[in-house]
Amino acid sequence: MPSYRIGVDIGGTFTDIVFMDDDGRFLTKKVSSSTDNYAHAIIAGMEEVFAEARIDKAEALEVLHGTTVASNALLELTGAKTGLITTKGFRDVLEIRTLRMPRLYDLHWDKPPPLVERYLRHEVNERVDRLGNVQVALDERQVEHAIDKLVAERVEVIAVTLIHSYANPAHERRIAEIIRERAPGTKFCISSDVLPEIKEYERTSTTVINAYVLPVVERYLSSLIAELKRIKVATPVLLMQSNGGLTTADAAMRMPMNIIESGPAAGVVGAQLLAKRLGIGKVISFDMGGTTAKASLIEDGEVTRAHEYSVGSGIMIGSRLLSGAGYTLKVPAIDLAEVGAGGGSIIWIDPGGQPQVGPRSAGAKPGPACYGQGGTEPTITDASVVLGYINPGFIAGGTVKLDAGLAERAMLDKVAKPLGLDLPRAAHGAYRIAASNMIRAIKAVSSERGRDPREYALVAFGGNGPLFATGMARELRLKRVIVPPAAGLFSCFGLLCSDVEYHFTRTFRRLVLEADLSEFNRLVGELEGEAQARLVADGFPAARRVYTRTAHLHYQGQIYDLSVPLAAGALTAKALAELEEAFGQEHERTYGHRAGKEEPVEVVSIQVIAHGLPEMPRVPAEPALTRSNGKVGSRRAYFGPDVGWLETPIATRGDLATRTQGPCIVEEYDATTLVPPGAAAQLDDFGNIVIDIEG
């Protein structure tokens, strides 16, 4: 009897469902998201697949889920009413934040409202010093008083963050006990459980976010699991975390902060798998949808991760220098650079007479002008229609019809005429400017980290990724673009191919060469013990538990750090010397310079990552591809003033089994791929379109 893994990826407009069997064959379903309760659409969509493909529900093995429910609660400020208990003197840490603002010269800047208002933030007398010594005992009467006040205010959950609790969690744990005794119905999160690391703002913000979304995530997952039971799908539900690994529903309900960036992570994991299968060491993943484009770096089969990021910071070019927007979350996440460029991005003329693209988007309503829903502002989709790249009659396999006349009118009136350019020239200019905006995301993950993007292959997916990838590759002089099958549903494949993964980090500040080896080894041992306990709790046998360790290091006195892998086994003096050298090499590679031998290297923290491997590897098979049997159509497409209009063949993916010279446009249900003149495309053994930019 075959068994099925079911991937479910929720987006703002669509919920994608993919069933994959043991042999890696898959069935896909796209249904409208039910925003009041996302579970409804998931259940309905799955029921359809079960019925249509006559699959026995007992054959369902597991449900793998990427969800925006936690990030939406945060972005729309619809999380739970939350209280905060903190050390006397530090009531406003959450609201003062880091003082930093993301926009310069802007008197209109407003800080995001604090997730816990000041009247729900209570102080208690207590103090632990930086080494964990208790200086002032916990005043339990004040704790009781604070809890009573918060209960009277009907908070649903209480966050607790005390100063230096990472060094000694005793007071926080005692407060947790008191909450349990005094307010048994009230949920709570203590910072020493959530993020036992130095820096009170980051720890407070992360703990509060976790508390704020916890009841929402718990309600959602409970309801989803109940619904699955109701339709007799009694499988475990695993969730995609921001770090690119899966977690159990139980763990996600306890630490929902880990699933905030669930959606975007899945696509990168898909690209990671693709890179491993193809044996490509250097890959940049590029995911472009309707409103945003995201880039991420994959090296030697590993994704790159950020230790900290902001949720809801908005999307702006240059934002890596300007922090301070959104809500700070210090949990490991796949490092994504995002820009506000997508099919719906509006093309406009600035007061200096220059054409601009985005970041404003026409959204789903009114959408691009060519949707005929009343939109008059031209978008990137309109420009693509004018250029002949998008077939107005073939969006979503012809289920959506576009009006090319409306696209032309909008482009002509709002862009071409003001610029004094003819229509195709203006549309092509907009296409290139959009590409150059997105190039900044690619640079953010490559050249800004000392990586030369020319050495990387671009894996393009999302509804618009394959349309823009080749144009960007040209500008950046990348040699190869890879468009996986079902590129528009690619994130769902990422879900199906991920492993369970947990991260454990501990602050440990020591000079590398002066570190006490036994202390170092003891700490690593403790972290691995925690990691093992977690995997055991999830039911992984020893053979399917794998650990990797990393040290975060910098030159003493530096403020930022770099991650370097830590050798396996008990650490020796030699291993530490090698670690110091490896750090120097990484510093040189990333920043182009390193310090001399006389400058000591300092460990900042140690991280252990636990991987829980599935019984059978999760790998999709090559898709069954259709060929158009030589009945290739064509239409005119515009490729810039040097080339002009060309009669361009329209192909199916299967047609590219033979090497095809550009220009060529591949039309599929969920995405359109553009192969420009001069480039050549051919399918590989896995059904990927591989485009050689230089032909």
Added chain:
Amino acid sequence: MQERNPAIDPIEFELFKNAIFSVADEMALTIHRTTYSGVLRDNMDYSTAFCDAQGKLVAQGLTLPGHLGSMPTALAAVMKKFADNMHEGDIFALNDPFEGGMHLPDIFVFKPIFFAGRRLAIASTICHHTDVGGRVPGSNASDSTEIYQEGLRIAPMKIYERGVANETFFTFLERNVRVPVKVFGDLRAQLAACHIAEQAFLDLTRHLGAERIVALMAELIEYSERMTRAAIGTLPDGVFDFEDFIDDDGIDVGKPIRLYVKITKQGEKITADWTGTSPQVKGAINNTWSYTRSASLCAIRSILGVDIPNNEGVFRCVEVIAPPGTIANGVLPAACAARGLTGFRMVDTMFGALAKMVPDRVMASSDGGNSGVSIGGYDKNRKPFIFVDFTCSAWGGRPWADGLDGNSNIFANMAGQSCEVIEAENPVEIPCYEFIPDTMGPGKYRGGAPFRRDYRLLEEEAVLQVRSDRRTFRPYGLFGGQPGKPSMNYLDPDGANTVLVSKFCMNLKRGDVFRHEVAGAGGYGDPLERAPEAVVKDARNEMVSLEAARNDYGVIVDPRTWTHDAAATARRRAELKALRRGLTAPPVLRQPWPDAIAAE
């Protein structure tokens, strides 16, 4: 919309603009991520830019408003000396405020970029270094009285000549700074940033050709100029002036220092004339002209309301006059290490004048900018420690919203330091870091809230140095909005609670606690017009006491239901209006109303 240059393809231009600013930001990130200096990281106290072959600013990265316009002045000094002696592989540096610099900790590094033997551009960086020698650790003292006390002065010079390091320079530097490892680490970051800029620029040049690059750089300047002119053109013409005072310079204690600006707006040009500003002072708060220009530009840019690329084109539309020998343009031997204070206060002065031009686009006075607290000394092993903390918090009320609580001043882009990290790295404990209720200038839109921070010394002994202001001259309110509460300093707040002056240097003993309170920002508009719900919210959050709600805002708050009593509020507001005896508030309030009126 303005006319474009018909010879320039708008698409190619937009792509170029994107590319060149992305390189400027990439340079900034290189410095940001490898820095050794908390000042660099937390205060974003560095900048990166591209200038053209003549030293005109083409593109500046997004970092510190306080550096806007500093590059061309510094480059002009290099050009003056080396225009005919500039070769491939040369790298220049300087920090002398009297020959292109800003203050001594700011070291500029420039690398001219050559293509086929022709100089096309100059990669430019400026970083605030941890220490450049002088009498006080950090080289940042406000109580120096001549530049010779402030550290090593670097005249414009080659630190690399045709690719070869100038060992004399590096040796001198190494022997004259307290923490050479940090200084050299940050210098390496500046050199790496210039190197990255060179690679990227040459790549772009190979792609586009030298002639196109030169034309596109020129057009980028023109483009900013067109944008700026258009934006200025929409503002009302006229002459608008404002005066404000710095409490004192810490040397001549109690002697106010006048800041006076006259803004003349005519057509598409603005002039900010600081003639009438106080003569330069003994204390180290004298500006260079370039810093006065940065402050003037920051305020003007903030009211233009459009996103304009920072470059020479903006400078062309804004003239800044600062007579030599004034605090706005110090001459030798003026000390200037702590001139940040004057810059922040000049931004407030600019907003005061601009309030008369565009009352709906400015904010009331902020908290006055950074206060600087430094605690330094030696531990029992004679190992030095230097702890420097800059704090600012409150924006003035705005015509459409309250001032921000707990936010960097608009002239900076700084982050606060984590209390836990401070304690982990210094013999200092932070007993509290919190907002101070009832300190925000009342207004229809109130001023932002300041915070207090306490510091307890854990070592045997140390020197505490404080640079603060806005004690005597409180942050002003606008159009009926009231001034914020003054900035305060205390010793031993939970015991004797001795009040300290605003600028001083003193010895601390183990266990001593110093408390600094930032000033509250000024309000905007009549507090009696404030929405009662907003007052209730502040009261519930314990930011405004019930008494202040009643007396400053005329709102009667019921603390059981957290609502306001509408009838009682109307009565109270009528009562408070009657107390004004028909007088109207002047546009600018420096003292609480209506006492200020009575005094007049």
